[in-house]
Amino acid sequence: MSDTPDIPVLAVEKLAIALPAGADRLYAVEHVSFEIRRGETLAIVGESGSGKSMSANAVMGLLPPATRVAEGAALLEGTDLLKLDAEAMRGIRGRRIGMIFQEPMTALDPLMRIGAQIAEVFEAHGLLTPPERRARALALLEEVGIPEPERAIHAYPFQLSGGQRQRVVIAMALALDPVLLIADEPTTALDVTTQAQILKLIRDLQHKHGTAVMFITHDFGVVADIADRVVVMRQGRVVETGPAAQVLSAPSHEYTQALIAAIPTGRGAAAPPPAKEVVLAVRDLTKTYRSGGGLFRPARVVPAVKGVSFELKRGETLGVVGESGSGKSTLGRCLVRLIEPDSGSIRLDGHETMGQSAGEMRLWRRRMQMVFQDPYGSLNPRTRIGRIIAEGPIAAGVPVKDALRKAGELLAMVGLDASAVDRFPHEFSGGQRQRIGIARALALDPEIIIADEAVSALDVSIQAQVLALLADLKARLDLALIFITHDLRVAATICDTVAVMRKGEVVEMGPAADVFGNPQHDYTRRLIAAIPGRAEGDAFAQAAG
């Protein structure tokens, strides 16, 4: 389309987006300028609230209703998108600019077949006849690497995996060969191996079609993998711009330096913990899910946890890593018996806990506490923080007054102000809520904390803080920690021992340094190879060193 390579595909100049009155700041983004050229990938990096998605939405003409562009221009091959009316902008969306989103599970209409959803792109712009649209949809599915495209075209979204759905969204975004592709955290919700595949797909398609890509991410590993140039944003402003290699290896702005420093290094903890007594011994733990199964149909059997055995010592951190569906969360829930295992043995301080009544379980359950993934969903929004933390001790018979006083102390311990007891969850940020979740778990003086993806929903700098808090608490209170995560870098940073799970089985277990430094199992090697930014990161490290 553009034969003049000098003109950037997209030039954003001095963009400012006004927030509705009463927001915490006047502008969502301010003085934002950047350019993307043909065939180039520009990564826009920043933490939540930095305005990176807002900038993309402005270019796409999809700003939330209460916000508006206050100033600036977004020139797509010379045309200012911000001056177009709604109908003209609709003609640009999908045709000149394609967009893919963070959450593939909910990005497609659940009631419409895949083929029809892709064909709609052509229909929206009045192109091709219905049979031609179907043929193109099939070709596109093939191009984005969906297995058995002839069948997939008739499938409904729920019949595809997250990675496959993201491929479908990519197919729709690239259907009309747009000059610009906006990818808003497109791999954040995916497993590490799926993420690697999707990144490769985007790269391949970009090379083939010469598309300019605006890639929004919070993950510097992904940046290292895919970006040519980087824009770092913080609180609505651009703090640093430059070639990817330069920004990653020699960041000039202190915020960028802090962000890169906060990335879990993946270098294992130095000293192995001193040998202490075993607090938890698990043997042959098994849980099988049976679904369906009725008068006329056979049951579907899914082994979620299959013969898992391990020992956990006081003061030790065990990392359980694996992709979604590997059974790692089921394992955690089986240990505290939120899910009843089918068979096996769980010995707490040498006492068998399997086969106990609910009443007996209540006696030891306080010694094993969980911290959950979603800091927004795991706290009751109508309950004050103090009550949330004190509820466990109160249920265990501690007088309300004492329990509430202790809640205040715990809040101070996790780095929050003790006055937080009288506030509600919505008044806190994600990282603060996760601290509250940790305080809640500590309220019962447990010996073991099970953290199920406890930092996965957090920004890197917050993630680093919460990990540091956990490590500190563990040392101070002599806790044993089971850390369930899909993020191998996090696991490598915090764990002493690591168990790698796949399809309900532990395929490899050992000291973190051994598992990550010298993986024995093929699956572990594949997982490690898929970590974004690894190859390039090493290269940068060498170049810098």
Next chain:
Amino acid sequence: MQTFRFLLSRLAKGILVVLAIVVFDFVLIHLAPGDPAAVMAGESGATDEAFVQQLRTKFGLDQPILTQLGLYLWGVVRLDLGFSYRQQMPVIDLVMDRLPATLLLTGAAFLFSLTVGVAAGAWAAAHKGKPLDRLITTIALVFYATPLFWMALMAVLVFSVWLGWLPAFGLREVGGEANFWERVLDVARHLVLPAVTLGLFFTAVYVRMTRASMIEVGRQDFVKTLRAKGLSERVIQRRHVLRNAVLPVVTLAGVQAGQMVGGAVMTETVFAWPGIGRLMYEALLQRDYNLLLGVFVVCAAMVVVFNILTDLVYRLVDPRIEVSS
């Protein structure tokens, strides 16, 4: 194939449910004081105990209750609902005679509430927060809160008595030579008031449900994908948002459909509509056990049938049901 299996299993369960209901109703009715023989004897002025006894023997009321129940169940299985001695006709004939009128009334009310309710709800959602939205939701709230019988009486007062636009009661004008289309028009004119009155409550429910559901679906991620594809707002709302929003409405429509036969007693009484509801009411006053039981059985069977139909419709509109059910 899966749908067929599903149907088969649901039908089997449904038959069991209906039989259980028959037993329950049978016992319940026989627990009530007074029996039809005494009522009939009283009405004919006879006080002779022997005559009452003779009536009891004739109706089989002198036999042990378990035997009566057994005989009745055996009859139900053969679609024989017994004999109404009051009306001197088989119960099944009486019921079948009245069923079409009721189905016409409730079916029309059903269609009315669904179309008007969903359309008005979608309309309100499209104008969320604006005066039109407030107007629609307010009207819906009024209909939601007003008792049915009062609404029926007011409708008669306004549209029949004052304005004289529509007939106040009955299914058709008595007598008169008319061709087929004139008769259809006549019934349709009689149908309007009772059907609308009967349907208003559910219309209000559908308006609120559709509106809330459309607004919620409109916030979902996939709507943003649709916008990114360049689809027009009209297509997004009609083809995608409305379709997704209508799922919870289908569930409620199933509830309304279940009341198709037994839920119109009040409306049929007010509008003198010759349907099942009035038949049931009369049978109750006259202690016509067999007829009353017959109506109950048919109502129960209809609830089961409409429930199965609702589930079938659900499987049609939501492809995810097939696997997860």
